[in-house]
Amino acid sequence: MSWSVISTWKMSLEGNRKAGRILESHGTAGDAVLLGVQDVEDNPAFHSVGYSGLPDAGGHVTLDAGYMDGDTLEFGAVGCLEGYRSPAAIARSLIHYPYNNFLVGEGAAAYAENHGFEKRDNLTKDSAERYLRERNLNQTHSSYKGHDTVCFLARDEKGTIVSCTSTSGLYLKEHGRVGDTPLPGCGYYADSTIGAAAATGVGEEIMKGALSRAVVDLMAQGMHVQEAADKALADLKERLGENIRPISLIAMDKDGNTGVSTTLAFPFCVAKEGGDTELYLAEPSETGITSIRKIEDPSELSMD
């Protein structure tokens, strides 16, 4: 069996390479996705995840993350967590408990403190300045900037599939707002016997469709991974109408084949056994089948 890893946005390029190297060295899907997500969490250039994430309307950088092991369906998640380096690592650690797998706010921070997770003030000078500038411009949520969740799906050579997500959430969100990212079935899902999916975009729209579970359900019915991603998004589009807000989906079947669907131009990264990480651009097409092309030069894409 062969390994495979897919991740959202150009910002995950280096993380995807790291995840690929873990998998190439016979590492686990769990270690691969966490390392991939952490590469983005730690990079202050990206203002939608982890360090230098944009603050909420109360000035707090609050982070959401989710992790699911497709062998056992065990998951861990944190929401509205402030002051820690890696919400994804904390989410992953929570899968080891029979209960209390999703913790939010002060309770999540207390758990992280008691378990010795690395602290970090994620509000940087840059993100604070951006927040003040944008707020003063009276920007609305309708801007898509900063909705960009990092999502990784990986399959290791043993066939285990894992999903992992991390975000600072909706642009200029209210304090206490939690999106799809830490919610099993909405922002991510993984079942090693079927496949996995994860979502980025407007969390409130993704949650209306419980979209990650919808993609996996379609694969369970025998649909090809690309077709399942396109159909799950098309079904929600049909239901919500033309005003559906931005959503992008990544998916993987149990054999490590990947699929993507999106309502707008969406860069993503894939590495597979025997190859290096490649950057792709997905775009919606009139046919309903997502158009995908390889980007040879990452600098060609202006977006993260």
Place this chain on the structure above:
Amino acid sequence: MSWSVISTWKMSLEGNRKAGRILESHGTAGDAVLLGVQDVEDNPAFHSVGYSGLPDAGGHVTLDAGYMDGDTLEFGAVGCLEGYRSPAAIARSLIHYPYNNFLVGEGAAAYAENHGFEKRDNLTKDSAERYLRERNLNQTHSSYKGHDTVCFLARDEKGTIVSCTSTSGLYLKEHGRVGDTPLPGCGYYADSTIGAAAATGVGEEIMKGALSRAVVDLMAQGMHVQEAADKALADLKERLGENIRPISLIAMDKDGNTGVSTTLAFPFCVAKEGGDTELYLAEPSETGITSIRKIEDPSELSMD
């Protein structure tokens, strides 16, 4: 078209009657489910929902609730909310916003305060004493007591289907723990063109299957509501094995027909157009089809 309402546990009997009267008087499904849930939230005899709910391991009564309108797929939800009378009412009010539909902790409380929702200290002498007694007995979560979420699904005469859920959550949960109850796709889902579902039991187990979405997906494939509820639960049982923890599901199709599936004896209430609320007991059976019988005398059932 005819109205219908189904709700979880014997504790919802009076609330189901109230919901039925709303629907019989040509009221909306939204008003019906909220009134039904609030009847349970306000009753201090029930220690798993609202007033007199059991506190978490930090001594706080923190409440979770969700609400979904099946016409638009709009939802509202609160998690880990302390100090308010009706988390379900607050959840319902959140559906009117394009973003920030799921609020947790202090952010949820700030929203409730700013919007004038009724405050209430939900920790009663009775629930505080129970908490201390149970904690001293070193009870573990493995006890099923107090996992009982109230869930209502209703269809009104116009064909709108709404789901609403409310709970104080897992027995002796950690502070900050959020379960399936406020999560679309996990604790509840509603699509008036297909049907709805909601879940009670061990939230962490329900979330592994994103079970409410799974039931609705099966109905979307053309499965009968009872068959869909049984198959969604059977699929998760098969996946998790015989040690699956307690779960009970209620479901409704777009025409208002109801279905139930459960891993253990589970009382529920149904009212339909032209009839009064009836109490039923569902039990798992060897055939895989849930066995359901009407309970003529509610006092026959010792559980809530």
